[in-house]
Amino acid sequence: MKHILSIVILFVSFQMSFAQSASLSGKVTDNDQTPLIGVNVIIKNSTKGIQTDERGTFKLDNIASGSYTLSISYVGFKTKEIDFNLSADQDLSLETITLYEGNEILEEVVLDVNRKNKFSRKTSAYVSKMPLKNIENSQVYNTITNQLLVSQSVNTFEDALKNAAGITKLWSSTGRSGDGAGYYSSRGFAVQPQLVNGVAGITNGFINPSNVERVEVIKGPSGTLFGSSVTSYGGLINIITKKPHSGTGGEITVSGGSYDFAKLNADINVSPSDKLSFRINTGFQQEHSFQDAGLKKSVFIAPSLSYKINNDVTLNFSYEASDNEQTNETFLFLNRYAPLAFNSIDELGYNTDLSFTSNDVTISNITQNYRGEVAWKISDQWSSQTLISGGLAKSLGYYTYLWNGSDALFNLYAQDTDSRTKTLNLQQNFTGIFNLGDLENKLLVGADYLDYNIIDNSSNWGYLHTINIDGDLVYGEPAINEENLSAALSGLSYLNSDISQNVFGAYVSDVINILPSLSVMASVRYDRFDYQGDRNTAGDDDQEYTESTFSPKFGIVYQPILDELSLFANYQNGFSYLNPQYITDFNTGDVTLQSYDVEQANQFEVGAKANMFNGKLEATLSYYNINVDNKYYWATQTQDLEVNSQGVELEVNANPISNLNIHSGFSYNDSEITDSPSATFLEGNRYGESGAEFTYNLWADYKFFKNFGIGAGFNGQSKYDTMVDYKAVTGSFDIPAYTIFNASIYYETDTFRVSVKGNNLTDETYYSGWSTVTPQQQRVLLGTFSYKF
Incomplete structure (x- = not known):
């Protein structure tokens, strides 16, 4: 009996072994x-999966006979599914499988952790709105990855942007109506973060980085693909939010630190089926100022959904709502119309512990953004993307600022803010990859429509008091509170403004591969701008202004080492529509409505991009030259400035040895007003939006053994004159140079991460400004615990 049982067991084992001996392979x-290296190859509804090796090949062994579906997915490429049948003991080869680049929808969060060079990202679906790798794109852009944000324990959007080469902060977010988002300088021109997931979005207050997957800083005039509403002549800032992905799990994060900093965040992803993925991200964050008063509070919720109708059509939807409250950050506005009583920080004698505000007076921003997408794979060569997005932002509460009226005295002015900004954006893109003869074409054809409405019922400005730089009262009411501010504003009129803008744009862009190593790109955009408003014109008819423009773009890329080194050159165009202005003739007292031409900026740029040593070194070096020939100058209300901005930028992401990741950047900018007939005193000056000439940043993260790691780095900039636009009248005022050192230590496993981070370790006193002086954050210690499930 024992012998019979042994024979039966042996026979069954043999049969099972025989049934499981089939294999599947491919490239x-x-x-x-x-x-493609690191592609996810998974047999659906099973535990079998593998990633492609350095040759792009894979092999799955011990597969039982039957019918299956193979899912092949990779960041920046359309997921492909292949049905196949296996019989016993069969070795099935799928030969070569081609993935086509397209919109990023699923898997990106999961796949990011597999990259060795974790601070680099070689592919984006947003920068060119078509499938182009960084090394074959003639435009320069910096990507601040999620891994970099986690390594640095980033809790503010400002800290995230310190990682972008050439970006320097001019103003923090004020939350006030109209222009409440932060201002940054890029390539010599001011820019605000107004692009979310590739389309116009409202960021009129605190941007919570807990819902930011990464940030793309796209350099140079980019009007051809993105229009004028979200770009500046120096570039644009695109915020990529977190999206649903395959799999079920999530992360809960708790942080605390200096100045009563506290943060709680929950990020949960659920995939009840192969077709449906849902993600919800929500959190609360608060902190007090390092000064004697000041606070920020933020709560947000961001649900997102992805539904795969079939292999060709996917629906994506995301929504984010936030409620932010903050005191007015200390902005010392320097006098623009008379000689300053001080020309340096030392002469000003400012004790940065003083905020000159009160925690009882705050401004609130309630914002909502939504985005719906239909991604349709028409064929292996053609795809369609249909987008509808929009947003609503409210500014409610008191906004105050300090103006240097005379000598070393500052007047506090206040406004009761009540405004709403609404946007609606429609966009349709078709992308195709096809051959005309022997030439491969990557073609984008698209159109977009943006409707922008600002309703402002804020009060006019009222005066509260005058203080000296030590905070001592000179005139007026001593206390900053709601009662005194309400009294100061009583009897003042309200703006009662309703302004609408809508822009229709159509664009086409074609990248032609003449040789595997040589490609050229040509793009053009048509824009029609329509403005309607009634600002400050009691009894007059509504203003109306319509203008159209064309915006071209050209590029060339040559790869002396294919997929490893490219040389590029580009011509890019940017433009800006100027709203009509009422002009007063002071000789006659007549008031007339003046319209303006469209401003135009043109950039020429050359450089090199590298992706070498199997992706361990990614670098971009470029020289740019931007000219604006018809810049509007607010003081004279004329359009006759000529501005030249040129410079050099370098970004490097490296993984020189295992577990060591380095991110660094350097920039030099030379900006000059070359001609100004109506204000000749400006000629030869650096343009006021330019910020510092030199900026630099570095962050290195090294993981010891398996779980323990450290990070360290610095960022800084050279000094610059914050009054450069006005120095012929006021004299100069330099914002001093600075270098800020930061470091972290962490321990992480597959289920949790705990870290301690120190910002501004040397407790450096430093400032930002744009005809203003604002002290920046002092030394901060942060502790963070994240649980993953």
Whole structure:
């Protein structure tokens, strides 16, 4: 009996072994037949999966006979599914499988952790709105990855942008109506973060980085693809939010630190089926100022959904709502119309512990943004993307600022803010990859419509008091509270303004691969701008202004080492519509409505991009030259400035040895007003939006053994004259140079991460400003615990 049982067991084992002996193999490439490394290859509804090796190949062994579906996915490429049948003991080869680049929808969060060079990202679906790798894109952009944000324990959007080469802060977010988002300088021109997931979004207050997957800083005039509403001549800032992905799990994060900083965040992803993924991200954050008064509070919720109707059509929807409250950050506005009583920080004698405000007076921003997308794979060569997005932002509460009226005295002015900003954006893109003869074409054809409405019922400005730089009262009411501010504003009129702008744009862009190593790009955009408003014109008819423009773009890329080194050059165009202005003739007293031409900026740029040593070194070096020939100058209300901005930028992401990741950047900018007939005293000056000439940043993260790691780095900039636009009248006032050192230590496993971070370790006193002086954060210690499930 024992012998019979042994024979039966042996026979069953043999049968099971025989049934499981089938295998599946193949190779995954992109459309250029370049092998793709690290592609996820998974047999659906099973535990079997693998990633492609350095040759792009894979092999799955011990598969039982039957019918299956193979899912092949990679960041920046359309997921492909292949049905196949296996019989017993069969070795099935799928030969070469080609993935086509397209919109990022699923898997990106999961796949990011597999990159060795974790601070680099070689592909984006947003920068060119078509499938282009960074190394074959003639435009420069910096990507601040999620891994970098986590390594640095970033809790503010301002800290995130310190990682972008050439970006320097001019103003923090004020939350006030109209222009409440922060201002940054890029390539010599002011820019605000107004792009969310590739379309116009409202960021009129505190941007919570807990819902930010990464940030893309796209350099140079980018009007051809993005229009004028979200760009500046120096570039644009695109915020990529977190999206649903395959799998169920999430992360809960708790943080605390100096100045009563506290943060709680929950990020949960659920995939009840292969077709449906849902994600919800929500959190609360608060902190007090390092000064004697000041606070910020923020709560947000961001649900998102992805539904795969079939292999060709996917629906994506995301929504984010936030409620932010903050005191007015200390802005010392320097006098623009008379000689300053001080020309340096030392002469000003400012004790940065003083905020000159009160925690009883705050401004609130309630914002909502939504985005719906239909991603349709028409064929292996063509895809369609249909977008509808919009937002609503409210500014409610008191906004105050300090104006240097005379000598070393500052007047506090206040406004009862009540405004709403609404946007609606429609966009349709078709992208195709096809051959005309022997030439491969990557073609984008698109159109967009943006409707922008600002309703402002805020009060006019009222005066509260005058203080000296030590905070001593000179005139007026001593206390900053709601009662005194309400009294100061009583009897004043309200703006009662309703302004609408809508822009229709159509664009086409074609990248032609003449040779595998040589490609050229040509793009053009048509824009029609319509403005309607009634600002400050009691009894007059509504203003109306319509203008149209064309915006071209050209580029060339040559790769002396294919997929590893490219040389590029580009011509880019940017433009800006100027709203009509009422002009007063002081000789006659007549008031007339003046319209203006469209401002135009043109950039020429050359440089090199590298992606070498199997992706361990990614670098971009470029020289740019931007000219604006018809810049509007607010003081004279004329359009005759000529501005030249040129410079050099370098960004490096490296993984020189295992577990060491380095991110660094450097920039030099030379900006000059070359001609100004109506204000000749400006000629030869650095342009006021330019910020510092030199900026630099570095962050290194090294992981010891398996779980323990450290991070350290610095960022800084050279000094600059914050009064450069006015120095012929006021004299100069330099914002001093600074270098800020930061470091962290962490321990992480597959289920949790705990870290301690120190910002501004040397407790440096430093400032930002744009005809203003604002002290920046002093030394901060932060502790963070994240639980992953």
